[in-house]
Amino acid sequence: METTTERRRRATVKDVALEAGVSRGTVSRVLNGQPYVSDEAREAIEAAIAKVGFVPNRAARSLVVQSSQAIGLIVHEPHSLFVEDPNIASILLGANAALSEEDYQLSFLIADTSRDVERLARYLSGGLIDGVIIVSARVGDPITRAVRDLGLPAAFVGHPRDIGDAPYVAIDNRGAAREITRRLADTGRTRIGMIAAALDRDSGADRLAGFVDALGADFDPQRVESVPLYSVADGREGMRRLLERMPDIDGVFASSDAVAAGALEALREAGRRVPEDVGIVGFDDSSWALRCDPPLSTIHQPAGELGRAAAKAVLAQLRGERIEAPIMLDCPVVWRESA
Known part of the structure; x- marks a missing residue:
């Protein structure tokens, strides 16, 4: 036996x-x-x-061929957003699909706290992954510095301003925000505000810049409420504060669909009807957009394709190819009943 x-x-x-x-x-x-x-x-x-x-044994093989056949996807966001933000999951799935086609494994790495960042820096130096995709990096991000110091092939989803000539995959956040704000104004709204989230990263700052562009001389900084995260809770609190300061507001650009969902809750609490009293638009065209009542007008962000394109950019570098230009994807307006 x-x-x-x-x-x-x-x-x-x-x-x-x-x-x-x-x-x-x-x-x-x-x-x-x-x-x-x-x-x-x-x-x-x-x-x-x-x-x-x-x-x-992959670990033993990597010592021989100096390749782990694994690519890390690093998301620098709080843990709470992983349940709430469907874009993160879509980016992950898109990247995984592209890597699977080339017989690479995706390693999902979360950087929430400073301790996470220190741990990840040590992990990256251990030769267990061949390259990285970095999501939600900020200017001065220690993860970016660690990847650069190690010389790892990398691609960014988004465009932090301090990554030099590193490859990145992005959408035109500023142009899209400008377009949807103008579309909101075209419905006759004259007192439009914004809940501006995540201003410490390029996506949030660019969406605010597009909002300012769209309003031009009519822009009033008092109608902008800044919140830390692309989250429902921050959208709810941001809308409450905006209504306290500007009770006559008749239009809102929320810088993500999750933020817009929270803003809708606050508007209902205040007895404001959407879209009759206040028109509201979001950004992402995520599952939040259709979950809201009424469904959100928004910008379609191709999150899955962003992940796929970033993974392909890392694989291209591993083949010795140079990525000469940023990879920009289309992000059209999707117009629904909320405005």
Whole structure:
């Protein structure tokens, strides 16, 4: 009878070599993709691997070929947003799809606290991943510095201003915010405010800049309420403060759909009807946009394609290719009943 120890013993290169009738060196050359192995020997080794149930040790292989076949996706956001923000999941799935096509593994890494950042910097220096995709980086981000110091192939989702010539994938946040604010004004709204989230990163700052562009001489800084995160809670609180300061407001640009969802709650609490009394627009065209009542007018952000394009940019660098220009994706207005 087979013992527990025998059942659990992991098949080794030696087992494959004995089964295939070749040397361990020949097996290693096949596993590491090296030449000078006959087709007959290669076929015998592949059959032996299947028969004995051999699984290559990725960590050991990486020491030989200097490749882990893994790409890290680093998201510098609080843990709370991972449940609330569907864009993060879409970026992750898009990146994973592109990496799977090239037989790479995605490693999902979260940077919430300063301790997380220190831990990730140590992890990145260990050779366990070949490159990184970075989401939600801020100017002066320590993760950006660590990646640059290590010389890791990297691509950013978004465009922090201090990444030099590093490849990035983005949308025109400023232009899109300008367009949807003008569209809101075209409905006859004359006292339009904004709940401006995440001004410490390029997306939030650019959306505020687009709002200012759209209003021109009519821009009033008193109608802008700044909040820290693209979250429902921040949207709710931001809308409450905006109504206290500007009770006659008749239009709102919320800098994300989640922020807009929170703003809608605050408007209902205040007895304001949407869109009859206040028109509201969001940004992202996420699941929040259709979950709201009425459904949100918004900007379509192709989050899945952003993740896919960023992953392809990292893989291109690993092949020795240079990314000469930023990758910009379309982000059209999607007009619905909220305005």
